Amino acid sequence: MPQRFAVYYAPAVTDLLWDRAAIWLGRDPATGQSHDGAVAGIERTRLLNLTQSAGRYGFHATLKAPMALAEGQTEAALRAAMQRVAAELPPVPLGKLTIANLDGFLALVPEEADNPQILDFAASVVEAFEPFRAPLNPRDRAARATANLTPRQEELLDAYGYPYVFDQFLFHMTLTDRLAGADHADLLRAAQTWFGPVLDEPVTIDRLSLYHEQENQLPFRRIADFGLEG
Template identity: 50%
Template sequence: MTERFAIYYAPGQTTALWQRASQWLGRDAATGAMLQPPVPGLMRGRLNMLVAQPARYGFHATLKAPMRLAPGTTREALEGALADFVMTRRGAAIGRLRLAIFDRTLVLMPELQSERLRQLAAQCVVAFEPFRAPLRAEDRARRAASGLSERQLMLLERFGYPYVMEAFRFHMTLTGRLAPEEAGPVQAAAQAFFAPVLEAPLTLDRLSLFHEPAPGQPLRRLVDFPFSIPVDV
């Protein structure tokens, strides 16, 4: 089985943040629509090159990274587990987002990451681990070659992804890696483009199931699972 599933946070499809981020990326992962609005300060063709990788994944924050399903598990069972998970837990406040350069990529991230947000992300990692097939050797080697710390290598072996637990940083990726001379102009253009949607605080009020049908294909947003207990803001 080559398809993969991911558990992400993504804003509601009717929100201004989702719509504006999808325009920036040039693709709406929920509808599959390709979007090419102008972005002042950037040539659209150049922006399309800069956003190629995050556009394939869709606008999101990773909670459970893309995974092949373990033998004996199914998409239906995963969706059932997601429904159970959100029924018994409360979401988390994210707060206001800011633009930042993170690992040489442009991202949206909270002004301050709360412990509750980290705890909820960790619960997602653990709760859906039974659905994850073991990493393939080539995937393990690719990750291990990316300069991980000893602790991150341990997390990779245990959970199939190195940026979890205490290594988790909530972020929503807007570009691939930027050359130093591009980071400033791209961030300035993004600041103007996203300014109208960055004033209101955000809440992690749902989990979203994304699907990659085959390696290298765009991920699609399949279904949302809203938390049943209101978030304390």
């Protein structure tokens, strides 16, 4: 499987939210550093087992989902395009974040649910980098075509390689894999304890972050950031 790239939002690596998320997930995608030890009363092995996928992708909010590059496109061209796009797009205030349950997943989402500016921004990013996306192969499409997709989401999956774009977009920063029962209750309490001290400050989307999966199933690395200057 070819390498993949993703255009995400992630806080600055000096931000306390980034630091706490890296410790929670057990890995810093920017440095590759691993973190051991319990977090908010949850033993590390248990936490790793319940955050495997979230940890592999790294802390982020998806803007342009992971994609293999289209024929003729290169990482250098993608970086140059991100620089151009970031120079044109203005920062987007999100307000404060809160911990939410998204179909069994714990994630950070804006307290203010309705923000057209976020939707417009995310749509602009999806469109801007669509020329870099190779079509999904059948296996990747099957992996993203979950049973509960709506007809609209199926349409978007076929058109853009990802079902949660445009009117289906929800800004979120995933903290766990899908949880149930005691795992959900325990990790919700732990996440509220662990992230609570850094959720008082409002957040602004102020950059585009480039993430890279070198080979299939390897952890994503955060390899570049482009500040928004529009």
